[in-house]
Amino acid sequence: MTLDAIPIHVVNTPPGEPGLTGNARPLLRELLEAAGRLLETGETSAIDLSALPLTPADLDWLREKLGAGEISVTLQAIGESTLNETACPGVWWVTHHNEQGAVTSQFLEVAFVPELVKADPHDVESGCEYLELLISDLS
Amino acid sequence: MKGPLIDTLARQGITRRTFFKYCATLASMMALPPSAGRAMAEAMAAARRPSVIWLPFQECTGCTESITRSHSPTLEGMIFDLISLDYQETLMAAAGHQAEEARHTAMKENHGKYLLIVDGSIPLGLDGAYSCIGGRSNVDILKEAAEGAAAIVAMGSCASFGGIPKANPNPTGAVSVSDIIKNKPIVNIPGCPPIPVVMTGVLAHYLTFGSLPELDDKGRPKAFFGETIHDRCYRRPFYDQGKFAKTFDDEGARQGWCLFELGCKGPVTYNACATVKWNGGTSWPVESGHGCLGCSEPDFWDAGGFYKALSMPADPLKIAAAAAVAGAAAGVAVSFANRAKKGAAKKAHETTTLADLEK
Numbered sequence: 001m002t003l004d005a006i007p008i009h010v011v012n013t014p015p016g017e018p019g020l021t022g023n024a025r026p027l028l029r030e031l032l033e034a035a036g037r038l039l040e041t042g043e044t045s046a047i048d049l050s051a052l053p054l055t056p057a058d059l060d061w062l063r064e065k066l067g068a069g070e071i072s073v074t075l076q077a078i079g080e081s082t083l084n085e086t087a088c089p090g091v092w093w094v095t096h097h098n099e100q101g102a103v104t105s106q107f108l109e110v111a112f113v114p115e116l117v118k119a120d121p122h123d124v125e126s127g128c129e130y131l132e133l134l135i136s137d138l139s
Numbered sequence: 140m141k142g143p144l145i146d147t148l149a150r151q152g153i154t155r156r157t158f159f160k161y162c163a164t165l166a167s168m169m170a171l172p173p174s175a176g177r178a179m180a181e182a183m184a185a186a187r188r189p190s191v192i193w194l195p196f197q198e199c200t201g202c203t204e205s206i207t208r209s210h211s212p213t214l215e216g217m218i219f220d221l222i223s224l225d226y227q228e229t230l231m232a233a234a235g236h237q238a239e240e241a242r243h244t245a246m247k248e249n250h251g252k253y254l255l256i257v258d259g260s261i262p263l264g265l266d267g268a269y270s271c272i273g274g275r276s277n278v279d280i281l282k283e284a285a286e287g288a289a290a291i292v293a294m295g296s297c298a299s300f301g302g303i304p305k306a307n308p309n310p311t312g313a314v315s316v317s318d319i320i321k322n323k324p325i326v327n328i329p330g331c332p333p334i335p336v337v338m339t340g341v342l343a344h345y346l347t348f349g350s351l352p353e354l355d356d357k358g359r360p361k362a363f364f365g366e367t368i369h370d371r372c373y374r375r376p377f378y379d380q381g382k383f384a385k386t387f388d389d390e391g392a393r394q395g396w397c398l399f400e401l402g403c404k405g406p407v408t409y410n411a412c413a414t415v416k417w418n419g420g421t422s423w424p425v426e427s428g429h430g431c432l433g434c435s436e437p438d439f440w441d442a443g444g445f446y447k448a449l450s451m452p453a454d455p456l457k458i459a460a461a462a463a464v465a466g467a468a469a470g471v472a473v474s475f476a477n478r479a480k481k482g483a484a485k486k487a488h489e490t491t492t493l494a495d496l497e498k
Contacts, residue, residue, distance in 0.1 A: 019395075021376035048167045051414050053375045077157035096160055102420045105164040115177065116163070120155050 019057030027052075027062060027108070034110040035090050044111035046094075050103070059106075066091065073117055079104070083114045144346075145184035158184065162343075168415055169340050169352070169362035182347040189346070190249040191256060192242060193227040194284055196277040197270045197304045197313055198259025202295040203229050205332035222342065225253075228272075239273050246287050254345065255288035257281065257316050260297040260304045264312030281319060290324040290351055291316060292341060296434060299327035299358070306440035317358060326351045327358040331434035334415050337363045357437070359409065368405035368431045371413035374398065392428065402446035403430030410435040 027047060034045040049059065069085030079098040086093055092114050094107040109115070119127075148158055159180045166176030195203070207230070224230070225245035226238070233241055245253065259277075262269035267276030285291060293316040296302035304313035317325050328337050341360055344352040352360040369375060377383070377397040384391035384398055399406070405413075408431050412423045424431055430446075433439040 023376060051167065051371070053371060053373050055373055055376070075156060075160070077154060077160050081160055096164055098419055100419060104420055105167050107163075107167070116156060116159060120159075123155055 019055045020061060021053070021055055021058055023052065023054055024058040024062040024065075028065065031088070031091055031108060031110065035088065038090055038110050038112070044109070044115070046110070047108040049106040049108060063093070066093065073114070075116065081116070083109075083117060143185045144188075148184075155184070165336070165340060165343055168336055168411065169344070169360075179343060179347045183343055186346040188223045190245055190253040191222045191224050192245055192253055192284060192288075193224060193256040193258070194277075194280060195228050196257065196259030196261050196281070196298070197311065198295065198297050199303075200229055201332040202258040202298075203227075205330075206294075206335050206338055222254075225249075235273075242284075246284060250287040252289050253287065254290055254292065254342075255284050256292045256294050257298045258294040260301045260313035260315060261319060262304065262311035262313050264310070269311040278319060281316065285320045285323055288323055290326065290345070291320060292338075293317065293325055293327045293329075293358075294338070295333050296329045296331045296437075296439070299329040300437040302331060303440055305438070324351055325358055326354060326360060329357075329359060329364075329435040329437075330410060331432075331439075333435070334363070334411055334417070336415055337411065355409070357409075363411040363415075364409040364435070366409065368408045368410055368413050368425070369403075371411075372397075372405055372425055373413065374425060387428065398425060398428075398430040400448045401430050402444065402448055404433030404436070404439070404442070404445075404449065405431040406449060408433040408436050408439075 067087030071085040073083040075081040081096045092109040162180035163176045226242040261277045267278040270277045293299045382396040383400045416423045
């Protein structure tokens with residue numbers, strides 16, 4: 001049996017900019033404001049992309065507009081997370097995946113360094129203990 | 140498994156960053172700012188296991204399925220493991236007197252501190268005889284367990300609002316938890332079944348702040364039930380543009396246009412499906428091409444047909460609920476008339492056709 005036997009014909013989305021809702025555009029202005037706030041007060045902010053009515057086309061549009069920056073960080077933590085700087089320094093595209101590779105949440109984080117990249121003091125403490133252990137093993 | 144949560148997690152190979160990543164996602168789902176996510180992670184990391192008693196009443200175990208089989212081992216599942224689940228009939232190994240004993244011990248040792256989770260409605264007909272466990276009626280067991288609970292979580296539409304057991308004509312006299320218990324904080328997590336992460340969110344809030352999250356007028360956590368499916372629907376822009384699918388296989392349906400005219404109850408349904416999605420974020424009803432059934436709203440089963448478009452001005456769920464109470468209010472709206480007709484057909488032992496159901 002061929003696919004022709006199924007009485008449904010696939011309609012390809014028309015050329016132009018399919019699926020664009022226009023909802024992604026105001027985000028650029030919001031980012032500008034957030035980046036200004038970061039410069040003035042050092043306050044970081046984040047826009048939760050999975051909580052907004054954005055179509056896949058909208059997200060592609062946004063990703064294309066913001067472009068890729070110099071730094072991309074990958075975190076392996078029950079699924080991969082990517083924290084990529086966009087072409088606008090200070091604006092990071094943060095994507096969390098689960099183990100199956102599905103996106104669990106997606107943020108635009110406006111910060112000098114994304115929160116998750118920083119080492120936690122508790123973990124630094126553990127790091128110190130480990131270093132001390134290494135040193136004591138040497139002597 | 141004693142001690143702070145983060146230590147237990149660390150023993151299972153969960154790093155602090157992994158946990159923070161999870162909390163960031165959780166906080167975003169609860170509509171909390173990123174800073175609150177950090178605070179939540181820190182508070183949760185230090186939290187100790189609360190005792191939880193889970194009572195299943197007039198239910199189908201769908202809620203338990205939803206929570207325990209959310210998707211392959213995740214942090215969610217692990218946090219669920221990290222509560223001290225002292226009684227859950229479907230999951231526990233003990234049975235009979237041993238099981239009842241375990242419940243009584245947990246209730247006594249943690250009196251005033253345990254969290255009580257209830258799924259299923261409670262039948263009041265025939266003195267509650269429609270559903271009994273160990274020879275005691277559900278209503279009896281609920282009252283006893285609620286007495287020493289710090290708070291109650293009504294899990295699923297049945298426990299929250301009566302659900303399908305309460306659907307017209309409600310043969311067992313089913314009611315919700317809040318219809319019976321009046322003197323304890325109750326959080327309703329409706330849905331048929333409810334979304335797993337809502338449960339974790341409520342639990343996380345309870346562990347972080349020692350209290351239940353902010354609730355709306357129907358006792359639901361505002362963070363997850365603050366907005367309608369429609370407001371957060373990715374097809375919403377098509378509604379605004381007046382682009383509607385007219386049948387399930389027309390051009391509009393293929394283009395992924397709004398399902399409003401095909402009976403979607405998204406505009407009157409408060410839930411988080413549109414943002415949290417189902418099956419580990421894979422998809423959700425509207426994304427798979429079917430309108431919302433409104434399963435997390437009171438009396439959704441009697442709301443007048445899953446494929447009937449919401450009328451304007453719309454609040455059919457409320458109208459239908461009123462009809463169920465009034466009973467004989469036929470002729471007020473088309474759906475009532477059809478219900479009467481259906482009733483008449485039933486009396487005359489006529490076959491109800493699909494077409495009748497659709498009217």
